[in-house]
Amino acid sequence: MIKVPVKPPSATPKEAQEPLAQPPPPPIEYRVVLDSQEIESALLVHNTKHYGQAKETPFGHAPLYNLLGTDGTSDFCKQVLDGNYDSAIDLDSTSQELRLMLDQLKRKELPPISANIQYSDFVQGLRSWPEKTSILPSGRHLGHYKSLLVKSDDAKSTKLLKTHHQMTLLVVLRARPYERWCRDLEVMLEKEPGNPLLHRLRIICLYEADYNLYLKQMWAKRAVRHAEDHNCLGNEQGGSRPNRFAINVANMKALTYTFARLSKTGLGTFNNDAKSCFDSIMAALALIYCIALGMPDAPCQIHGQAISKMKHYVKTLQGTSQNYYSNALNGPLFGSGQGSGGSPSLWLFMWVALAAAL
Amino acid sequence: MTFHSPDGTHKSERNQDAFVDDTTGGINNTKGIEPSTPAELAQRLHKLAQQWEKVLFASGGRLDLKNAFIILYAGNGPTELTTKIALTCGNDATTTPIEHKKVTEAHKTLGTRMCPTGDMIAEGNYLKNKAATIAGRIEVYQGWKAKSSTPAGTYQA
Numbered sequence: 001m002i003k004v005p006v007k008p009p010s011a012t013p014k015e016a017q018e019p020l021a022q023p024p025p026p027p028i029e030y031r032v033v034l035d036s037q038e039i040e041s042a043l044l045v046h047n048t049k050h051y052g053q054a055k056e057t058p059f060g061h062a063p064l065y066n067l068l069g070t071d072g073t074s075d076f077c078k079q080v081l082d083g084n085y086d087s088a089i090d091l092d093s094t095s096q097e098l099r100l101m102l103d104q105l106k107r108k109e110l111p112p113i114s115a116n117i118q119y120s121d122f123v124q125g126l127r128s129w130p131e132k133t134s135i136l137p138s139g140r141h142l143g144h145y146k147s148l149l150v151k152s153d154d155a156k157s158t159k160l161l162k163t164h165h166q167m168t169l170l171v172v173l174r175a176r177p178y179e180r181w182c183r184d185l186e187v188m189l190e191k192e193p194g195n196p197l198l199h200r201l202r203i204i205c206l207y208e209a210d211y212n213l214y215l216k217q218m219w220a221k222r223a224v225r226h227a228e229d230h231n232c233l234g235n236e237q238g239g240s241r242p243n244r245f246a247i248n249v250a251n252m253k254a255l256t257y258t259f260a261r262l263s264k265t266g267l268g269t270f271n272n273d274a275k276s277c278f279d280s281i282m283a284a285l286a287l288i289y290c291i292a293l294g295m296p297d298a299p300c301q302i303h304g305q306a307i308s309k310m311k312h313y314v315k316t317l318q319g320t321s322q323n324y325y326s327n328a329l330n331g332p333l334f335g336s337g338q339g340s341g342g343s344p345s346l347w348l349f350m351w352v353a354l355a356a357a358l
Numbered sequence: 359m360t361f362h363s364p365d366g367t368h369k370s371e372r373n374q375d376a377f378v379d380d381t382t383g384g385i386n387n388t389k390g391i392e393p394s395t396p397a398e399l400a401q402r403l404h405k406l407a408q409q410w411e412k413v414l415f416a417s418g419g420r421l422d423l424k425n426a427f428i429i430l431y432a433g434n435g436p437t438e439l440t441t442k443i444a445l446t447c448g449n450d451a452t453t454t455p456i457e458h459k460k461v462t463e464a465h466k467t468l469g470t471r472m473c474p475t476g477d478m479i480a481e482g483n484y485l486k487n488k489a490a491t492i493a494g495r496i497e498v499y500q501g502w503k504a505k506s507s508t509p510a511g512t513y514q515a
């Protein structure tokens with residue numbers, strides 16, 4: 001069951017948001033949808049719109065969208081990495097903030113990150129992954145991989161695991177994702193339990209296990225640790241980093257307020273949230289930063305192409321949808337999806353670049 | 359934000375504190391040689407907030423201005439400031455007023471209810487309610503367990 005608005009909410013004039021200026025707009029009416037076909041199509045339309053939110057931003061449409069490409073390896077991206085992109089863009093029509101942001105994506109003099117996943121990393125990644133994790137649009141359960149680890153001294157199990165590992169290495173060699181990897185299942189979770197309002201549903205993407213394992217290894221482990229080792233992440237962002245927790249950031253905020261109070265000095269803070277950050281990341285921009293940090297082209301091509309070619313299916317209690325939406329059919333779509341092993345790191349790198357642009 | 363040691367020999371500087379998408383940008387005036395006026399503080403904060411919005415927009419993101427808010431603390435002046443700021447969002451030139459929270463008002467952030475004045479009343483109340491809910495559930499469970507474990511027919515009227 002989901003609840004969809006009877007009439008799409010009209011855009012409220014911004015001035016009307018001043019509490020005393022005008023009376024609040026009338027509440028939106030919702031109708032309950034129980035038909036599985038209707039639920040499926042409503043979710044597909046909603047999710048397409050959700051992933052297209054960044055369309056209005058400078059890189060969300062031509063000409064910058066075409067220049068940027070999908071995986072951070074286009075000619076324009078190389079120019080950004082070298083810091084000589086001025087000739088590629090119209091300086092008059094681009095904002096100063098955009099150029100400041102691009103300036104932060106310049107190549108850093110860091111050693112390269114290895115693109116190959118070692119067999120031990122592959123096994124360790126599977127071993128540390130909780131079996132209850134929902135994954136695999138193809139129907140392969142994580143338990144299938146886990147069962148091979150139970151008898152790790154068994155020759156047949158080891159051979160099968162090595163085959164899976166070789167298959168992953170093949171992707172790196174070709175720098176192109178499998179078709180199987182370019183398919184995700186989207187599960188909708190209620191942000192307010194018991195109230196399935198269409199616009200209050202969180203989209204969680206389920207990916208193939210080996211694809212997500214590769215992303216976790218390359219981005220969450222290698223890229224982030226590499227950046228940490230070379231002091232590229234600063235101290236401002238505490239999310240998606242090893243040995244940093246939300247409470248550390250909360251403590252910093254509390255200390256800042258205490259410092260101002262005790263020293264009787266002025267302080268102003270602007271507290272804000274980014275709207276659906278993982279679902280509107282320009283993956284290609286974040287991948288440029290990854291290359292700047294020493295990530296080889298192949299993993300970025302795999303990640304960028306998989307995001308670009310992804311066919312998004314919706315999973316409900318009635319099963320997986322017959323239809324899907326994709327960048328090719330309904331694009332442009334953006335975001336790397338909640339549930340991807342690479343999303344937190346992409347957002348982290350993008351955030352660090354943006355903070356440096358201030 | 360810049361923080362100086364009392365003798366001015368050490369300095370620590372940062373613009374924001376963030377955990378994933380929850381960001382707090384800030385400006386301050388700790389050196390204290392020429393304290394900023396409330397209007398100057400608000401102006402600097404407005405500049406920082408608008409620039410953050412623009413940089414984020416350039417990268418494909420967008421701020422949730424409806425839930426954003428500012429806190430202004432004057433230091434040695436009047437504690438409560440009434441200065442308002444309004445921001446534009448993306449390509450839209452119209453401005454959205456940003457909520458101004460009092461320094462005595464607690465706000466929910468990063469799993470806590472933090473109050474700039476340092477009092478923990480809101481957090482304490484929240485934890486008390488949470489504990490009461492859990493205790494209530496345990497009580498119901500214990501009652502059910504006691505009832506179900508009592509052998510039938512042993513009650514005396």
